[in-house]
Amino acid sequence: MRVGSTFKIALRALRRNKLRSALTALGIIIGVGAVIAMVSIGNGAKAQVEAQIAGLGENVILIFSGSTTTSGIRTGWGGAGTLKIEDAEAIRREIPAVTLVSEEVVSTAQVVAGSQNWFTRVYGESADYFDLRQWALADGAPFTNQDVRSANKVCVIGRTTATQIFGSEDVVGQVLRVKNVPFQITGVLTPKGLSSQGTDQDDIVIMPYTSALKRVLGGGTTLRNINAQVAGPRDLGPAKQQIIELLRQRHNIREGRDDDFTVRNQEEIAAAQTATTETMTQLLAGVAVISLVVGGIGIMNIMLVSVTERTREIGTRMAVGAHGRDILTQFLIEAISLSAVGGIIGIITGIAAAKIIAALKNWPSLISPGSIIGAFLVSAAVGVFFGFYPARKAARLDPIDALRYE
Amino acid sequence: MADSSAAVAVRLEDVQKTYRTGEVDVHAVRGVSLEIARGEFVALMGSSGSGKSTLMNILGCLDRPTSGRYFLDGEDVSSLDRDQLADVRNRKLGFVFQNFNLLARTSALENVELPLLYGPERLSNAQLREKAERVLAAVGLEGRGDHHPSQLSGGQQQRVAVARALINDPEVLLADEPTGNLDSRTSVEVMGIFQDLNQKGITIIMVTHEPDIASYAQRNVVMRDGRIVSDRAVTRRFDAAQELEKLNEPAPEVVEPTVQT
Ligand SMILES: Nc1ncnc2c1ncn2[C@@H]1O[C@H](COP(=O)(O)OP(=O)(O)OP(=O)(O)O)[C@@H](O)[C@H]1O
Ligand SMILES: [Mg+2]
Numbered sequence: 055m056r057v058g059s060t061f062k063i064a065l066r067a068l069r070r071n072k073l074r075s076a077l078t079a080l081g082i083i084i085g086v087g088a089v090i091a092m093v094s095i096g097n098g099a100k101a102q103v104e105a106q107i108a109g110l111g112e113n114v115i116l117i118f119s120g121s122t123t124t125s126g127i128r129t130g131w132g133g134a135g136t137l138k139i140e141d142a143e144a145i146r147r148e149i150p151a152v153t154l155v156s157e158e159v160v161s162t163a164q165v166v167a168g169s170q171n172w173f174t175r176v177y178g179e180s181a182d183y184f185d186l187r188q189w190a191l192a193d194g195a196p197f198t199n200q201d202v203r204s205a206n207k208v209c210v211i212g213r214t215t216a217t218q219i220f221g222s223e224d225v226v227g228q229v230l231r232v233k234n235v236p237f238q239i240t241g242v243l244t245p246k247g248l249s250s251q252g253t254d255q256d257d258i259v260i261m262p263y264t265s266a267l268k269r270v271l272g273g274g275t276t277l278r279n280i281n282a283q284v285a286g287p288r289d290l291g292p293a294k295q296q297i298i299e300l301l302r303q304r305h306n307i308r309e310g311r312d313d314d315f316t317v318r319n320q321e322e323i324a325a326a327q328t329a330t331t332e333t334m335t336q337l338l339a340g341v342a343v344i345s346l347v348v349g350g351i352g353i354m355n356i357m358l359v360s361v362t363e364r365t366r367e368i369g370t371r372m373a374v375g376a377h378g379r380d381i382l383t384q385f386l387i388e389a390i391s392l393s394a395v396g397g398i399i400g401i402i403t404g405i406a407a408a409k410i411i412a413a414l415k416n417w418p419s420l421i422s423p424g425s426i427i428g429a430f431l432v433s434a435a436v437g438v439f440f441g442f443y444p445a446r447k448a449a450r451l452d453p454i455d456a457l458r459y460e
Numbered sequence: 461m462a463d464s465s466a467a468v469a470v471r472l473e474d475v476q477k478t479y480r481t482g483e484v485d486v487h488a489v490r491g492v493s494l495e496i497a498r499g500e501f502v503a504l505m506g507s508s509g510s511g512k513s514t515l516m517n518i519l520g521c522l523d524r525p526t527s528g529r530y531f532l533d534g535e536d537v538s539s540l541d542r543d544q545l546a547d548v549r550n551r552k553l554g555f556v557f558q559n560f561n562l563l564a565r566t567s568a569l570e571n572v573e574l575p576l577l578y579g580p581e582r583l584s585n586a587q588l589r590e591k592a593e594r595v596l597a598a599v600g601l602e603g604r605g606d607h608h609p610s611q612l613s614g615g616q617q618q619r620v621a622v623a624r625a626l627i628n629d630p631e632v633l634l635a636d637e638p639t640g641n642l643d644s645r646t647s648v649e650v651m652g653i654f655q656d657l658n659q660k661g662i663t664i665i666m667v668t669h670e671p672d673i674a675s676y677a678q679r680n681v682v683m684r685d686g687r688i689v690s691d692r693a694v695t696r697r698f699d700a701a702q703e704l705e706k707l708n709e710p711a712p713e714v715v716e717p718t719v720q721t
Contacts, residue, residue, distance in 0.1 A: 062577065070566055071565070366561065370561045371574065372546060373522060373549060373561070374555075374575040374624065375547060375579065376578045377543045377546050378543075380578060453522045454522045454523045457557070
């Protein structure tokens with residue numbers, strides 16, 4: 055009936071108590087902001103890890119030399135050089151489910167071209183590697199099986215290495231000296247960005263593993279690991295088992311002794327990684343929920359105290375003609391205005407915080423509309439309820455009781 | 461009775477008020493019948509606990525009698541519901557409290573405007589301000605409209621409260637110990653305002669403990685134990701303007717004996 059006046063009254067009351075209004079809004083800002091930022095960070099981290107696991111390729115089995123359980127002592131993946139080139143060849147030959155195999159060796163080296171040099175990681179792989187990792191080339195072509203067989207002096211480089219050494223020049227066909235050996239660059243990889251550990255995946259040189267063993271690592275036949283791909287997800291389990299049996303037999307490991315290698319399929323790696331991020335997301339969500347609860351308690355306190363403190367004011371208003379409904383509407387408008395303003399500022403702050411953190415961590419910033427709506431509704435509900443409920447109690451008082459309230 | 465009811469502002473018929481606190485019944489008002497004509501200035505007196513405030517709250521439609529009837533301006537208000545009573549308070553009554561009951565951190569103008577916001581009329585901000593400024597000027601507070609209660613003296617705060625009570629041109633102005641928190645000079649000033657308003661035709665009912673203050677009214681009603689025990693016209697009525705004059709006169713000079721050296 056007199057909503058216009060009530061709006062005027064409510065806004066005057068808010069202006070009259072600037073600090074209290076600001077504090078109430080702050081509770082909502084923090085609650086909403088924290089939930090949005092935390093959920094977004096959790097989602098971003100999860101997406102990052104998922105992208106990385108997908109980057110391993112599909113249906114991939116990884117075989118590392120060294121055991122993780124030798125007499126309880128962890129030698130770490132790739133610790134002892136027990137994987138040989140012949141093992142990889144045996145897997146390729148004897149396990150039909152395996153479609154692609156890449157022998158892998160890893161080193162670091164100073165690479166030089168002209169007057170420029172750059173310290174980078176050098177990977178030796180088979181020609182299957184690019185299909186297996188689903189890592190396409192941005193420019194040029196990968197090396198071939200022939201290159202691997204002949205240990206040719208060819209390589210493919212990552213975007214970072216390319217720009218560090220050649221700037222914006224076209225690099226395909228150029229020569230890159232690795233440990234003083236000239237390698238011809240056949241292609242440039244598509245950029246992948248940072249890994250979750252923060253290493254630049256594009257700071258890399260990939261060459262045939264034969265060339266790497268012979269010309270960079272100085273001989274030997276020991277592999278760090280073998281990457282294998284099977285035809286479909288259903289082949290992962292059986293293929294893994296067959297690989298274990300094959301390698302035990304090849305390494306002459308007697309019944310009852312531990313493997314001197316480790317086989318993991320992609321799901322297992324993914325599961326471990328996702329479990330970690332899941333824990334982190336839950337932790338973040340926990341922190342966010344706590345700040346929402348703390349914010350809610352803040353709102354609750356301020357609202358309860360303010361309504362109690364304003365009982366006399368309510369009595370005065372009723373003495374000059376306010377109906378119970380006018381009082382109620384006034385407090386409702388006050389609570390909704392604070393919640394709405396606080397909520398909107400909270401959403402903006404939350405999104406900004408999420409974007410800043412995502413930018414710093416090089417994560418995708420995944421802002422979930424669910425968290426925005428959820429946090430906003432919870433805070434608004436807390437604000438409105440704790441503003442409205444005591445006001446309703448006060449509005450039902452007899453004016454004389456409200457006036458007498460101490 | 462149409463003729464006489466037009467002249468009667470307030471009529472109470474055997475009004476009783478009983479408070480029930482736990483097992484004990486407190487009979488605060490035990491059968492009061494009272495008629496106050498339009499334009500009267502009545503002081504309600506009596507010892508502490510005699511039921512003055514209880515009666516005032518009933519007269520002010522802030523509270524309802526347990527039994528009996530109350531006619532305000534010819535209308536039986538004892539049967540009205542909460543919202544109707546609120547409207548009666550808004551349109552026909554003005555209330556002045558001992559402790560002022562102004563809204564803190566709110567300008568005098570906004571305090572005075574308050575009853576208008578709950579009134580039946582929709583007024584623009586300019587209209588609200590204009591009306592409030594006029595009433596503030598009438599109680600001698602022109603130019604103080606933007607001051608907050610904390611920036612005003614007790615007497616000035618009480619004037620703001622009086623202005624608030626007057627803004628809707630009430631039939632009856634009710635004041636429960638309006639000078640209770642004021643010093644004697646400020647009390648006389650407030651009585652001056654009351655007498656001026658009464659001159660202009662507003663009915664005033666005021667509770668007071670002080671016989672001096674009661675002497676500014678035309679009629680004194682005394683209560684004891686929830687009953688009226690005395691009701692008479694004031695014979696030697698004070699005039700606030702004269703009393704203020706007296707207060708302004710310099711104190712009689714004390715002639716000190718000249719000391720000879
Ligand atoms: N809300 C209440 N509940 C119970 N008893 C009450 C209530 N209000 C007043 N009383 C009682 O009613 C009686 C009259 O109280 P009232 O306030 O009307 O007195 P009063 O004449 O105004 O006194 P004073 O001069 O001290 O203000 C007192 O005995 C008081 O204790
Ligand atoms: Mg009293």
